[in-house]
Amino acid sequence: MASAVQIRRIDPFIRDQVDAWWHAYADARRADMGENALIWSLEERRAELQQDSATTRRQAYVAVRDDAVVGSGSLALPLKDNLHIAMMGVNVPSQHRRRGVGSALLEHIETEAAREGRSTMRTDIFWPVSLPADGTGAANREFARRHGYDVALGDVQNRLDLPVADSLLDALIPEAPDDGYTLRSWVGPVPDAFVAEWAALDALLDTEAPTGDLEVEASTSDVTDFRADEAMQAAQRRTSYGTIALAADGRVAAYTQIVVSGDDGNAYQWGTLVRREDRGHGLGLRIKLENLRMLQHHSPDTPRIYTFNAESNTHMLAVNTRLGFRVSARMGELHKKLG
Structure with missing residues (x-):
């Protein structure tokens, strides 16, 4: 029987923690999008997390099971406007999906957002053009749907x-x-x-x-x-x-x-x-x-x-x-x- 998932907030100035967080994010994006995955580089993400911003507070989390990182999440809180909003992300590599990792991450991040007085969660997800325009059948879209997330605006990625x-x-x-x-x-x-x-x-x-x-x-x-x-x-x-x-x-x-x-x-x-x-x-x-x-x-x-x-x-x-x-x-x- 699989052990319980632990959610830990990472320190953006501890290199190994950011590295593990980023690899879970990148692996999940590649699983979802293949060659069309657009992935911020490790150092781009590290710089963003380390920024002492007056406009946005960013927090990053890893899901850990048996001492291994099995997923990553993020929370961004606007500080000067749109104070009702919390931007979040949940990323789980394909080999760790359907084991409660994403749900544990999402529950933790939503709880943190509510504690900060935010009433609206927002996130962006991607799916291939080969799937229906509403994302039906995409793993991330179906996960979001099960947890009460609706499409507020549909976009296209152009190249x-x-x-x-x-x-x-x-x-x-x-x-x-x-x-x-x-x-x-x-x-x-x-x-x-x-x-x-x-x-x-x-x-x-x-x-x-x-x-x-x-x-x-x-x-x-x-x-x-x-x-x-x-x-x-x-x-x-x-x-x-x-x-x-x-x-x-x-x-x-x-x-x-x-x-x-x-x-x-x-x-x-x-x-x-x-x-x-x-x-x-x-x-x-x-x-x-x-x-x-x-x-x-x-x-x-x-x-x-x-x-x-x-x-x-x-x-x-x-x-x-x-x-x-x-x-x-x-x-x-x-x-x-x-x-």
Whole structure:
């Protein structure tokens, strides 16, 4: 008879503990997604867990049976906004599933979240495109369903193999229209002249993009916090590529960001947002094209870009399709009310 599972919180500054936690996470992701698994590297995760963040408190756990780590979990608690939410993850390698490991981890994490006064649990899970769009049949989706987690927003993971021919980029927008907007691009941290407006737009992303049934409020916009996150990205060996559109009055009208991992070498499309009053000028496509040009110029060996979009965001999906992105996986943003 199998011994009981113990849940232990790890110390992010003890190397062996983080290593064991990460390997359980990575093994579970590979079991779920195979070659399409997107896995933060060990050192990227370590840097995140060690960050002394003013905006998010992160806690990590391992499930232990007979002195062996058989699963891992995480809990992230916003500290300045969305104080009703707790983001969590549960990862169990395939050889340890259906033995109560995931349930023990989930119960412990939910209890911790409730103790912190959180009323809504959120998590993101992935499943292959070969399965139904609602994830039926995926081990992680069925586990979540049994424990009361519903899909609040369905997303698609898209992949673009690089390089994209300059001729294709030129064909998408032959020339910039004379509408008073100018583009600025850079590699690395956001320049001081634009960081406040960039951070403000970035904070709006969770509410301006489709939210489905998610109950979410805009994040706080603080330049000091934003710079702290940039410092963490540098510690993770990630490189940011940013492009903005400036309106005639000098205000930032739109922004987009691609981040390249120094470990797996892939590029990841992060936020893209156009201010409400500046929409209708094709700025989203223009800045994404310019940012892609810059990425290919400065990082010609980057093999691919991944991006995530809500399935209901037909406009952005159409933009990505024109660029050559193809669906490589599905993602569900799940939620559950506690109590």
